[in-house]
Amino acid sequence: MKTIMKMLAAALLTASSVHGLAAAETVLRLDEAPVGELDPAKASDYADSILIFNVYDALVIPKQGQPGYDPHLAASWEVEGTAYTFKLRTNVKFQSGNPLTADDVVFSFERMKALGSGLSYLFENVDKVEAIDAATVRFTLKQPYSPFISALTRLPVVDKKLVLEHLGNGDGEMKDWGQGFLSANAAGTGAYKVVSHNPQEETVMSKNAGYFLGVPAKAPDTVRMRYGLEAATVRTLISQGEHDISSQWLPPEVLKSLAADGAQLLTERGTTGFYIKMNTAKPPFDDAECRLAVSYAFDYESGVKIVAINDKVSQGSPATGAIPVGMLGALPQDNVLKRDVEKAKEHLAKCKYRPEEMNVELSWIGEVPLEERFALLMQANFAEIGIKAEVKKLPWALFSEQVSKPENTPNISQLFVNTLTGDPDTLLYGMYHSSAAGTWQAPEYLKDAEVDALLDKGRAEQSDDGRAKIYQDLGKRLLTVTPSIFAQDQTAVFAASNRVSVPALTDPAKAFPLAGFGFNFRLMEMKE
Numbered sequence: 001m002k003t004i005m006k007m008l009a010a011a012l013l014t015a016s017s018v019h020g021l022a023a024a025e026t027v028l029r030l031d032e033a034p035v036g037e038l039d040p041a042k043a044s045d046y047a048d049s050i051l052i053f054n055v056y057d058a059l060v061i062p063k064q065g066q067p068g069y070d071p072h073l074a075a076s077w078e079v080e081g082t083a084y085t086f087k088l089r090t091n092v093k094f095q096s097g098n099p100l101t102a103d104d105v106v107f108s109f110e111r112m113k114a115l116g117s118g119l120s121y122l123f124e125n126v127d128k129v130e131a132i133d134a135a136t137v138r139f140t141l142k143q144p145y146s147p148f149i150s151a152l153t154r155l156p157v158v159d160k161k162l163v164l165e166h167l168g169n170g171d172g173e174m175k176d177w178g179q180g181f182l183s184a185n186a187a188g189t190g191a192y193k194v195v196s197h198n199p200q201e202e203t204v205m206s207k208n209a210g211y212f213l214g215v216p217a218k219a220p221d222t223v224r225m226r227y228g229l230e231a232a233t234v235r236t237l238i239s240q241g242e243h244d245i246s247s248q249w250l251p252p253e254v255l256k257s258l259a260a261d262g263a264q265l266l267t268e269r270g271t272t273g274f275y276i277k278m279n280t281a282k283p284p285f286d287d288a289e290c291r292l293a294v295s296y297a298f299d300y301e302s303g304v305k306i307v308a309i310n311d312k313v314s315q316g317s318p319a320t321g322a323i324p325v326g327m328l329g330a331l332p333q334d335n336v337l338k339r340d341v342e343k344a345k346e347h348l349a350k351c352k353y354r355p356e357e358m359n360v361e362l363s364w365i366g367e368v369p370l371e372e373r374f375a376l377l378m379q380a381n382f383a384e385i386g387i388k389a390e391v392k393k394l395p396w397a398l399f400s401e402q403v404s405k406p407e408n409t410p411n412i413s414q415l416f417v418n419t420l421t422g423d424p425d426t427l428l429y430g431m432y433h434s435s436a437a438g439t440w441q442a443p444e445y446l447k448d449a450e451v452d453a454l455l456d457k458g459r460a461e462q463s464d465d466g467r468a469k470i471y472q473d474l475g476k477r478l479l480t481v482t483p484s485i486f487a488q489d490q491t492a493v494f495a496a497s498n499r500v501s502v503p504a505l506t507d508p509a510k511a512f513p514l515a516g517f518g519f520n521f522r523l524m525e526m527k528e
Contacts, residue, residue, distance in 0.1 A: 056156030056188035329471020
């Protein structure tokens with residue numbers, strides 16, 4: 001009998017311990033816009049970036065609270081001319097248990113280049129990548145490219161051995177380069193492992209106990225990232241304590257309501273601008289005077305008020321030009337853009353098109369309802385100087401297709417664009433260099449020799465001071481030729497429960513100058 005009682009007591013104690021462990025597990029629940037791309041060679045959107053920054057690692061990472069980059073998978077690097085040589089950490093293992101080697105870095109680059117998707121264009125200037133030894137890798141560029149280190153934040157390193165074990169159907173030695181496998185599975189070194197992944201619905205991740213930097217005990221044990229939730233659903237879930245962090249796309253009135261109910265407002269600044277883009281390849285905006293007229297007619301102050309949440313937080317702040325305030329090369333903060341109806345009329349009088357002959361197509365992206373409000377604001381602003389405008393809703397897929405030809409591109413498009421790497425080159429080159437025309441980022445079809453020259457010069461200049469001067473000159477030139485209305489600097493605002501602490505999105509001294517990098521789950525703390 002005593003033996004039975006002891007066994008029963010032991011069983012109860014074990015059950016109690018297991019229950020305690022289960023109860024202690026913390027789960028972070030968040031949402032983002034669909035879809036979540038898990039393949040590191042294809043990822044480019046905000047949701048994709050959150051996944052990649054947690055599941056994979058790169059050779060370098062941005063510094064917290066200041067400009068510059070630190071070694072990450074790399075222990076150090078040296079630059080000699082156009083050659084960048086990296087020494088790798090020797091204590092890093094992939095989630096599979098395979099050790100990190102220089103061959104993995106070479107393979108990751110070659111895979112991204114072969115697929116030609118996602119952010120592969122950031123590495124077009126790379127001539128070759130070679131493994132010098134197991135712990136040394138060298139990139140040789142075709143020509144000087146000062147933003148190269150920043151670009152490496154977007155080269156996730158994949159487990160070559162694991163990918164080669166899971167090649168799908170395809171031509172050549174590498175067949176499909178593991179696309180089928182990596183669309184649903186991870187092959188990284190990151191702080192979080194993928195438990196399950198449905199790019200339309202949800203990705204579930206859990207802590208990687210073998211992470212080379214360690215994962216703090218207070219970081220979430222499990223992360224559930226859902227896609228495409230309606231604003232009303234998110235509002236209800238957060239209010240009921242069943243959701244932790246919203247996407248940045250909630251309407252300001254929903255954010256205001258959640259804040260009034262006690263939710264935190266997390267913010268990310270200095271990485272993104274809101275650009276109202278004018279098609280310079282067809283009337284009436286092939287005339288710079290017409291572009292200047294509507295840029296002065298736009299009500300910048302009302303635009304910021306449209307996205308205000310309360311007296312302290314807004315989803316936008318006044319812009320000084322093409323580069324968000326706080327980024328290298330931004331124009332002075334006290335030179336914010338303002339409406340001037342008289343100047344608008346002066347420029348309109350110099351335009352070769354008469355206002356009564358114009359019927360401007362104002363498009364807005366159907367998946368971003370907030371843009372309709374700006375379209376209606378512009379319609380009213382333009383009417384004040386005699387320009388008729390028609391508001392048109394475009395689904396993203398249709399917009400992306402139309403902008404490939406200037407004759408199909410709307411007169412005006414609206415886009416939120418971020419730096420991707422934290423450097424002004426990756427913000428501006430893809431929008432305003434003439435070689436980029438016809439992409440979703442460049443519906444302006446701008447062709448300006450001075451803009452091209454300054455963009456190329458910014459890539460060649462090596463000093464930060466020299467580059468800052470170049471980009472300031474570029475900002476002034478863009479204000480002169482006005483391919484876009486620089487509506488506002490975007491502040492990404494996320495509603496959050498009080499169960500989670502996110503220093504990178506609440507403390508400027510701990511913020512990262514790279515969009516989405518503040519969502520490193522290992523740097524968050526769960527309070528229960």
